[in-house]
Amino acid sequence: MGHWRRQTEHWLASEELGEGASDDMLGRVFAALPPVQPSQDFARHAVQAVWQRRARQRRVTAVMTIAASVLAAASGVLAYVLLGGASGWLIGSIASVATRPAGPLLVATATAVEWWADLTRISSVIAGVVAMPQNTLTLVGIELAAGGALYALHRLLRGDGFRDPGPLCL
Amino acid sequence: MPTSDAELARQALAGSQAAYHALVERYASSAVNIAVRLVSDRAVAEELAQEAFVRAFSRLNTYDQERKFSSWFFQILRNVTIDHLRRRRVDTVSLDGLLSAGYAGPADEGRGTSPDDEAERRALAAALTTAISQLRHEFREVVVLKYVEGLSVDDIAGILDLPEGTVKTHLYRARKELAAALTTAGWGPA
Numbered sequence: 481m482g483h484w485r486r487q488t489e490h491w492l493a494s495e496e497l498g499e500g501a502s503d504d505m506l507g508r509v510f511a512a513l514p515p516v517q518p519s520q521d522f523a524r525h526a527v528q529a530v531w532q533r534r535a536r537q538r539r540v541t542a543v544m545t546i547a548a549s550v551l552a553a554a555s556g557v558l559a560y561v562l563l564g565g566a567s568g569w570l571i572g573s574i575a576s577v578a579t580r581p582a583g584p585l586l587v588a589t590a591t592a593v594e595w596w597a598d599l600t601r602i603s604s605v606i607a608g609v610v611a612m613p614q615n616t617l618t619l620v621g622i623e624l625a626a627g628g629a630l631y632a633l634h635r636l637l638r639g640d641g642f643r644d645p646g647p648l649c650l
Numbered sequence: 651m652p653t654s655d656a657e658l659a660r661q662a663l664a665g666s667q668a669a670y671h672a673l674v675e676r677y678a679s680s681a682v683n684i685a686v687r688l689v690s691d692r693a694v695a696e697e698l699a700q701e702a703f704v705r706a707f708s709r710l711n712t713y714d715q716e717r718k719f720s721s722w723f724f725q726i727l728r729n730v731t732i733d734h735l736r737r738r739r740v741d742t743v744s745l746d747g748l749l750s751a752g753y754a755g756p757a758d759e760g761r762g763t764s765p766d767d768e769a770e771r772r773a774l775a776a777a778l779t780t781a782i783s784q785l786r787h788e789f790r791e792v793v794v795l796k797y798v799e800g801l802s803v804d805d806i807a808g809i810l811d812l813p814e815g816t817v818k819t820h821l822y823r824a825r826k827e828l829a830a831a832l833t834t835a836g837w838g839p840a
Contacts, residue, residue, distance in 0.1 A: 482770040483763075488837045495829045506825060510797040512774040518682040518696060523674040526703040527667055533704055 484512055541636060548633040552592070555626035559603070562619050586637045593630050596623070655719035663710045674703050677720065680799055681727050687782065687794045688731050698734055702727040717808075724801075724809045728791065735787070774837065781831035789824035792817055 481489075491505035573592055600623055653672070661669035681702060685695035706713075706726050713722055763771070782790060795806045803821070807814045832838065 482767050484767065484770045484774045485837065488774060488832060489839045492829055492833060492838050495825060502825065503821075506828070507797055507800070509774070510778070512771045513778060513798065514775070515679060516683050516686045516692065516695075518678045518699065522678050522682070522696060522700070523671055526674045526678070526700045527671045529700055530670060530704050530707045531667060533708070 484509075487512075544633055544636050548629040551629040552626050555622045558622050559599075559619065586634065589630055589634050589637070593627065593634070596627055596630070599623075656715040659710055659713055659715065659719060662707065670707060673719070677703075677723055680720070681723075683798060684724065684727060684794055685731055687798055688787075688790060689734060694734070698730050699727065702730045705730060718805070721805050721808045724795070724799075725811070728809060777832055777835045777837060778828075780835065781828045784831060785824055785827055789820050789827065792820045793824045793828070796821060 487505070487508050491502060491509050494502035494505050573595055603619055603623070653669075655673065655676070658669045658673045658676075662673060678699065681699035682692075682695055685698045685702075686692050689695055689698065702723070706723050709726070713719065782793060785793060791810060792806055795801045795809065796803070801809070803814050803817050806812075807817045810817065812820075
């Protein structure tokens with residue numbers, strides 16, 4: 481009888497009797513399974529993949545930040561043209577938000593979204609007064625596009641680690 | 651004195667590729683070993699292990715340095731593996747895949763074992779592989795973490811987010827099922 485059969489039989493007998501040592505014995509039986517070694521370049525490839533994904537995320541964040549800022553600024557200007565001075569403060573807010581660095585931008589974006597919601601209500605009232613359906617339609621379209629852009633930026637920044645993502649969940 | 655995992659993680663978070671490379675090297679073997687025994691394929695196991703390292707890096711800012719890095723990382727690896735199995739909608743692994751992936755291991759040359767002993771080891775490895783592949787996923791996880799990686803019940807409970815009592819129960823039942831499978835395969839006392 482060979483070494484491995486002896487080990488296995490000892491474990492099985494111990495398991496049958498419910499002995500505490502059976503746990504250790506099974507560990508010795510598992511020694512028959514040799515470790516599977518990762519390929520030689522595994523660590524280098526893994527680190528490369530990490531840094532490539534990190535660089536891609538940074539590029540996407542930068543592009544989205546610029547795109548959202550441009551769209552928000554453009555929609556502010558258009559809103560100003562359509563509604564007159566009522567949205568002047570909004571343009572100032574958006575310009576201020578767009579020029580801040582990425583970290584505080586998140587907080588400012590959240591505030592801007594709230595202001596945008598307020599402005600939507602004001603705009604509805606003004607649009608009702610102006611009573612020009614084509615202007616109202618354009619304005620709503622612009623608001624939706626800008627709101628979407630700001631929301632997308634908010635989600636993107638959140639996903640990029642600017643906020644604590646909370647407990648580990650995958 | 652080797653740099654601690656927590657220190658390497660801190661340096662990696664600060665942007666050190668070398669530090670993260672060191673961490674990956676430290677856990678690559680364990681990660682691939684665990685993954686290859688939970689899925690059917692060695693190539694897939696390496697992909698899953700790599701994905702786990704990528705995910706771990708992106709969540710490195712949530713790593714609590716008071717905790718063992720290995721437990722935290724194995725939890726991520728486990729979730730990556732479960733995601734993969736869910737995508738494939740399988741709960742059992744393909745024995746053919748494991749055996750063709752060299753699960754029974756290469757010939758154990760150079761350890762001074764006789765050819766008979768080596769043949770017996772390979773036969774036992776194949777029988778054990780069959781038995782493990784027939785376990786329920788929950789049992790397979792605890793068996794791999796306990797007997798392949800040699801982790802404590804406490805660590806396994808942390809990784810699987812289960813009470814220690816549940817881990818012990820899973821281990822107990824898994825051992826009984828392994829014993830039954832090996833006895834059926836002719837490894838029991840004559």
